[in-house]
Amino acid sequence: MQVGCRVIHITPGNQTISNQVTKLSQNVKKKSAISGWRKDLKEVSKQDDTDIPRGKGNSSLRPTQKPGTGASRQDVILGTIMGITLPLSLLAMWYITIPLLGYCTVSLLGAETVETLFYVKEDMMSYLTSECPLWIAAKERAYLENRSDQEIRRVTNITQREFIEIVKQGEPIVISDALRDWESFGLFNCEYFMDKYPEAEYFDWQGQKQLTLGNITHREGFKGMDCASGYMDMNWESNDKYVKEWLSKMKLPYFYPEDTIMESAFNYQGNKSPPMTGFLGVPGTGVSPHIDETCENFMTVQLSGVKHWSLSWPVREGDKLQWSKPLVVTLYPGEALMWYVSMRHHTEVIQDCSLSFSFTLKHPPPKDYYERLIQDFKRVEKTERDNLYIDTGVADIDFIDTCNLFETQGNVYIT
Structure with missing residues (x-):
């Protein structure tokens, strides 16, 4: 079969043919782009399928990334800093901040007032949580806990x-x-x-x-x-x-x-x-x-x-x-x-x-x-x-x- 090329001469008077040629050219470009995209997609899909184990009942969804496998160096450094400073912060609060607040409270209110407030709080908690009516005050309970070593x-x-x-x-x-x-x-x-x-x-x-x-x-x-x-x-x-x-x-x-x-x-x-x-x-x-x-x-x-x-x-x-x-x-x-x-x-x-x-x-x-x-x-x-x-x-x-x-x-x- 002999294949030949048809040469079309465009003249100013042949505007309709000119428009058809232009549209045809655009369609060719679109089909070429779609064909390339489909080819790329098949290649990616083929590569993904080799990574996913398949069997009866297996999902075709790709598993998410394991936690931590993608952690950056900055994340590791930040985690290390927090792991060190958090316990230190808690110790500082327990041994410094809280005693300092206690000292300030005692200085402002007086030791007896603070002690009385503590006992009142303990009595209220006992009243609310005890099955039986309160029969011994928190102050007396504290006295009993300070017992002698003798028997x-x-x-x-x-x-x-x-x-x-x-x-x-x-x-x-x-x-x-x-x-x-x-x-x-x-x-x-x-x-x-x-x-x-x-x-x-x-x-x-x-x-x-x-x-x-x-x-x-x-x-x-x-x-x-x-x-x-x-x-x-x-x-x-x-x-x-x-x-x-x-x-x-x-x-x-x-x-x-x-x-x-x-x-x-x-x-x-x-x-x-x-x-x-x-x-x-x-x-x-x-x-x-x-x-x-x-x-x-x-x-x-x-x-x-x-x-x-x-x-x-x-x-x-x-x-x-x-x-x-x-x-x-x-x-x-x-x-x-x-x-x-x-x-x-x-x-x-x-x-x-x-x-x-x-x-x-x-x-x-x-x-x-x-x-x-x-x-x-x-x-x-x-x-x-x-x-x-x-x-x-x-x-x-x-x-x-x-x-x-x-x-x-x-x-x-x-x-």
């Missing part, structure tokens, strides 16, 4: 002579086998008392009113035994009728000399209420630090449940009086704790429902401790003693003046 001694099989000497020194002590001969130990507990003596009464600290033991689980605002905590007074008629039965299952502990007991629960004749008090409480409840305004010795026996105790007493530092750092001890069922006049104490139930009784006893007296205490009081201004007692909520700040040691039939007593 209260625990003894077993103690002789009467050893016991008398320990009490003479006024040393708080736990006798771990104190209830070994008691019928009530292993029998008396919260549930037993509530079932056996439903008409007996206790003063509910949360509701601030007397309730029968049978109604503890029906307290307004509480479910079951939640937050139950209170004491049983033997002077109440509702309890007096049970006292003799309760005491029949308790006896004078083996370490107490029988011939020294006078006007105690252990020689109860039924003519007047014995000097004893019962306490009942569930975990999470307790009694804030306070003083019992009486002169006799105290023996607390734990029949069920587990309690934390703290004890402290007045100590003289020059012409000032302050409370000693508290001694903290845990009292378990079957144990007895001895403590004495003018001792600040608190209790807190930590396990199971606690049932305990506290007895006051006149013998043996804490003779050395008591005489040392009175001498310290005499060597300072009376306002020192008064303020110490007032801060602890003592109603009769002169109760200690009524205490005396006396001797009869060769035995010394405190009353």
